[in-house]
Amino acid sequence: RASVAQICERAQTFPNQVTYYFGSKEQLFVEVACAAVLRAGRHTEEAAADATTLGEYAGTLVRTLLGPERDGVQLFTTAMVLVSRRQDLRSFTGDTLRLLHERGEAALHRTLTRTGWQLRTSIEVEAKAFWSAIFGVAVQxxxxxPDVGYSLADSVAVVFAHLGIPDTMLDLPLSS
Known part of the structure; x- marks a missing residue:
């Protein structure tokens, strides 16, 4: 745990500036975590943009979020736990989750439009299920x-199982 003084030293600012703007180091942490997961989501969509099959696309999303972007995802899961005890900060994580879900819905809608695929449930539910699976694996x-935990391949399999993506769908092309 970092003190406000340590945070300020790294940011080359004064403690009263941080507490004036953010109110507390917890709020600072939550805001940083929210920005980090949104950035992770954007980087992940960029990484998966050139995928040619559903398996490659979904696998790239999972491997990126739980690989190179894992720190941002884990920071956000920690912020969600912190906010469970700090109701005054819930709007930050709530707004971030809504934005993640909206962006996920938009990406899924683009994919469905290109491919003509049918979902097992609504786009909204699929987007929420995806992020719930990612956050659950990230917490675990x-x-x-590390030697007991998930490999990235295990993580992909767990998320695919959670989302109910059948193996027969994984090789379908993304463009029709």
Whole structure:
């Protein structure tokens, strides 16, 4: 845990500036975590943009979020836990989740338009299910030793199973 003084030293600012603007180091942490997961989501969509099959697209999303972008995802899961005890900060995580879901819905809608695929449920539910699976695996990954935990391949399989993506769908092309 970093103190406000340590945060200010790294930011080359004064403690009263941080507490004046953010109110507390918890609010600062939550805002940074929200920005980090939104950035992770954007980077992930960019990484998956050139995928040619559903398996490649979904796999790239999962591998990116739980690989190179894992720190941002785990920071946000920590912020969600913190906010469960700080109701005054819930609007930050709530707004971020809504934005993640909206962006996920938009990406899924673009994919459905290109491919003509049918979903098992609504786009809104699929987007929420995806992020719920990612956050669940991220929490588990952060809570156990690396040699006991999930590999990225395991993580992809867990998320695919959670989302009910059948193996027969994975090789379908993304463009019709």
């Amino acid at each position: 990954m952060s809570a156990i030793a």
